[in-house]
Amino acid sequence: MLLEVEGLCVNYGHIEAIRDISFDVPEGSVTTLIGANGAGKTTTMKTISGLRKVRAGAVRFEGKDITNAAPYDRVKLGISQSPEGRRCFVGMTVRENLDMGAFVRNDRKSKAYKDDMDRVLALFPRLAERINQSAGTMSGGEQQMLAIGRALMARPRLILLDEPSMGLAPKLIAQIFSIIKEINEQGTTVLLVEQNAAQALKAADNAHILETGEIVRSGRGSELAGDDSVKAAYLGGDV
Amino acid sequence: MSNKTSKAGGFRARVTGLPKPVKFLGWIVLALLAYALPLLEPPFISTPGVDFGGVLFVVTMYGLVALGLNIVVGYAGLLDLGYVGFYAIGAYTVAILTSFHANWPLLLALPVGMLATLLGGIILGTPTLRVRGDYLAIVTLGFGEIIRLVAVNTEWLGTSKGISNIARPPSLELFEIPHLNWDTGVPLVDFNDSTTFIEFGVLDQIPYYWMGLTVVILVLIADKLIKDSRVGRAWEATREDEDAAELMGVPTFRFKLLAFATGAFVGGLAGGLYASRQSFINPQSFLLLFSILFLAAVVIGGQGNRWGVLVGAVLVAYLPQRFREFDDFRVLVFGLALVALAILRPEGLFPPRRTVRAKQLEQELDELEGAHDGHDGEAAARA
Numbered sequence: 299m300l301l302e303v304e305g306l307c308v309n310y311g312h313i314e315a316i317r318d319i320s321f322d323v324p325e326g327s328v329t330t331l332i333g334a335n336g337a338g339k340t341t342t343m344k345t346i347s348g349l350r351k352v353r354a355g356a357v358r359f360e361g362k363d364i365t366n367a368a369p370y371d372r373v374k375l376g377i378s379q380s381p382e383g384r385r386c387f388v389g390m391t392v393r394e395n396l397d398m399g400a401f402v403r404n405d406r407k408s409k410a411y412k413d414d415m416d417r418v419l420a421l422f423p424r425l426a427e428r429i430n431q432s433a434g435t436m437s438g439g440e441q442q443m444l445a446i447g448r449a450l451m452a453r454p455r456l457i458l459l460d461e462p463s464m465g466l467a468p469k470l471i472a473q474i475f476s477i478i479k480e481i482n483e484q485g486t487t488v489l490l491v492e493q494n495a496a497q498a499l500k501a502a503d504n505a506h507i508l509e510t511g512e513i514v515r516s517g518r519g520s521e522l523a524g525d526d527s528v529k530a531a532y533l534g535g536d537v
Numbered sequence: 538m539s540n541k542t543s544k545a546g547g548f549r550a551r552v553t554g555l556p557k558p559v560k561f562l563g564w565i566v567l568a569l570l571a572y573a574l575p576l577l578e579p580p581f582i583s584t585p586g587v588d589f590g591g592v593l594f595v596v597t598m599y600g601l602v603a604l605g606l607n608i609v610v611g612y613a614g615l616l617d618l619g620y621v622g623f624y625a626i627g628a629y630t631v632a633i634l635t636s637f638h639a640n641w642p643l644l645l646a647l648p649v650g651m652l653a654t655l656l657g658g659i660i661l662g663t664p665t666l667r668v669r670g671d672y673l674a675i676v677t678l679g680f681g682e683i684i685r686l687v688a689v690n691t692e693w694l695g696t697s698k699g700i701s702n703i704a705r706p707p708s709l710e711l712f713e714i715p716h717l718n719w720d721t722g723v724p725l726v727d728f729n730d731s732t733t734f735i736e737f738g739v740l741d742q743i744p745y746y747w748m749g750l751t752v753v754i755l756v757l758i759a760d761k762l763i764k765d766s767r768v769g770r771a772w773e774a775t776r777e778d779e780d781a782a783e784l785m786g787v788p789t790f791r792f793k794l795l796a797f798a799t800g801a802f803v804g805g806l807a808g809g810l811y812a813s814r815q816s817f818i819n820p821q822s823f824l825l826l827f828s829i830l831f832l833a834a835v836v837i838g839g840q841g842n843r844w845g846v847l848v849g850a851v852l853v854a855y856l857p858q859r860f861r862e863f864d865d866f867r868v869l870v871f872g873l874a875l876v877a878l879a880i881l882r883p884e885g886l887f888p889p890r891r892t893v894r895a896k897q898l899e900q901e902l903d904e905l906e907g908a909h910d911g912h913d914g915e916a917a918a919r920a
Contacts, residue, residue, distance in 0.1 A: 349780055373786030385781040387774055398774050401767075402786035452786065 299361075300325040300456055300487050301346070301377075306355035308341050315341040316511040318355070323456065323489050323504075328482050330490040330498040330519065332532060333508035339491040340382050342508070343460045346489070347379045348372050359456070374402050376455035380445040380462060382491075388434030392425050395433050395444055399451030417484075418447040421477055439470040446477070456487045463494045475501050495532040499523040507532070549890075571750055575743045576732065580719045584858050590732075590743035592858045594814060597749030598807050599854035603834040603846040604756050605803025610832070611840035611889075612764065613796030614776030615666070616674040619681025620831050622661075623801040625823040626654045626684060627808030629694060632818050635704035637695060643704040647809045654805025655798050662797035666790060669779075681828050688820045699819025703812050706748060708736040745814045752810065753847075756803060760843050763799070772796055833871075837878060839885025848887060 301323035308316045316338040323329045331339050344350040346357055348369035356365045359375055367375075378399070387395050396418060397406070405411050419426040422443040428436060433444055442462055449457050459478065463471040475497050482488050492498035499505055502519035507528065515522065522528050555563070574582075575590040583589040602624060609617045630650035634641045641649075665676045688694045711734050718727035732743045763769055771792045774782040782789050812818045830853055838849025857867050878886070 347784055349783060368788065369783040370786040370788045373784070378786075379784045381781060381784060385778050385784075387777045387781065389777055390773065394770070398770060398782075398785045398787075401771065401774075448785070 302358040304356045306345060307353045308345050308350055309353050314511055319513055321506050321513060323487060325487055327503040328488040328490060328501055329504045330492060330502035331506050331508055332492050332495040332498050337508040338511040339508055340460055343458050343491050347377060347458060373452055378449040378452040378454040379458040380449040380460065382460040384441045384445040386433040386441045386444050389432065391430050391432055392444060393429050395448050396451050399448035402452055414451055414453060418450050421480060422447050439466050442466065442474060454486060456489060459488060459490045461491055461493060463492060463497060471497060572747060575746055576714060576716050578717055578719065586861060587858050588742055590741065590746050592855060593746040594742050594749050596851055596854045597746060597753050598811050599834055599850035600753045600847050601756060601807040602804060602831050603850035604760055604843060605800045606831050606835050607840060607843060607846040608796050609800035610835050612772040613793055615793060615797060617677045618674050619677035619828055620804055621823050621828040622681040622684040623654050623657060623804035624808035626657045627651060627805030628812035628818050629688060631809040631812045632700040632703045636702040637700045643706050643813050650809040651802050651805045655802045658798040658801025659794065662794045666793045666797060681825060685820050685823045697820055699817060701817040703816045705737045705813055705816065710736050749810060757843060837885055839887040839889065841889035842887050845885055845887030
């Protein structure tokens with residue numbers, strides 16, 4: 299198992315953001331957490347990447363306990379994240395942003411680095427066109443692509459994608475999801491957090507549904523997508 | 538203003554387009570001119586009534602301090618309102634070691650002073666850099682005052698009487714260099730007025746200026762090397778978005794501490810040199826006002842741009858000396874200038890290229906709005 303989350307509890311002050319969450323991310327899979335606003339999806343992501351401290355529970359990566367590891371150590375181990383709201387470095391150019399993604403690598407002059415850069419630019423031709431443009435001047439969709447590309451530059455084993463479809467037009471959402479699939483096919487395990495349940499379930503091997511800080515359903519993506527109660531609650535009944 | 542920035546961009550492009558040897562030669566000529574400035578005593582630029590060499594020395598000290606503070610404020614984005622505290626630690630360490638309690642030579646005391654300041658930076662930074670933004674400003678503000686008050690109240694540090702007889706740099710006294718005399722309107726070589734190369738005496742302050750200028754040049758080179766390295770990129774990412782930087786694998790706390798300590802180190806160097814030149818220091822030399830002036834130099838010049846902050850330092854240190862006759866209005870004019878600057882050039886006189894570039898692109902994008910390139914973005918904004 300690549301990532302194991304066991305009995306995770308996280309508080310914001312006295313408020314319990316997530317309670318006793320457990321799930322696994324198998325190597326090579328696309329695993330998704332879906333749920334409404336405030337269900338605890340982003341908190342779970344931040345806890346896995348180390349930005350949030352846990353109150354109880356454990357996070358293991360390749361069997362190694364990383365519950366209290368610093369965020370930068372987790373990046374070195376192979377977990378990288380495209381955060382909610384993109385969070386591109388708006389003053390830097392596209393190339394500099396991608397280069398920041400490779401910060402933990404010490405091979406900036408090597409062929410492997412260049413190959414990874416080429417791979418990211420092949421995934422997102424739009425970024426290649428704007429390589430010397432400031433990230434802050436790009437559209438939301440382009441910034442999302444940049445955030446994912448930047449996370450890929452660390453050469454992660456596991457990529458965490460937090461709401462990559464947020465605020466994007468339907469055409470762009472479809473494009474982002476096809477790229478997520480491509481990233482997964484190239485060998486990177488994906489943990490995806492989404493409000494767009496329909497697309498996420500379609501893309502995912504495994505899915506977990508979060509409600510007010512707890513996992514209420516788990517199953518295969520396709521299985522949950524066909525489930526009547528899930529349809530009613532998350533898919534607006536029209537899928 | 539947009540015209541101006543594009544013109545400046547064109548000039549920059551032309552300069553950077555020059556072949557390497559030409560550029561190198563240009564730098565040498567510029568440096569020589571800077572070294573020769575107090576000997577040339579050019580009319581309008583030199584300061585009537587005040588020793589020009591002394592003014593230039595103070596300018597180099599402000600330049601040094603601005604470069605150091607720019608690392609903290611401009612590169613790492615940490616608002617430090619007590620930078621004078623580091624300046625004071627450097628000055629007092631040198632003062633104590635060379636006169637008050639020991640008889641060390643300056644060249645030995647100076648590195649110790651810089652190390653003491655570095656340590657001060659780490660001790661202050663370790664607990665405080667964990668807090669963000671405004672709190673840091675308040676804590677550093679307090680720090681600067683605490684250092685001064687400790688000096689005022691400690692017998693061992695000379696209390697408000699201060700410390701005198703601080704060691705000067707060692708002299709070499711190799712040869713004499715005559716000054717130019719402009720009294721008749723044409724420049725004449727004046728052999729009655731000359732500077733000994735290199736005598737660190739009491740009257741002639743030009744050798745101190747040369748020393749200050751040399752240190753500024755060395756710090757400039759080091760600054761460029763650091764800024765262009767992995768460290769510089771980590772600072773920039775941390776300044777822009779700390780959480781995102783962490784997610785890229787940047788240990789942000791360590792890099793903030795490094796910026797703080799590096800800045801302190803340079804501040805300590807400036808303080809030590811200043812103490813040596815003055816030969817006398819007391820707590821009055823380290824008032825809160827100086828922290829504000831140092832920060833003003835950085836902000837006016839354009840935080841994040843090493844040449845910008847140098848210009849800021851020159852303005853803050855030189856103009857009041859040049860226009861002494863308007864001394865009474867100094868603070869008033871300074872205030873007006875700051876207000877005008879905040880309105881006309883909020884990013885400083887010479888903001889870093891990055892800020893300029895981002896602005897230009899924004900403008901271009903605005904112009905393109907409606908063209909097919911902008912559509913995705915607009916659709917995204919609507920969704």
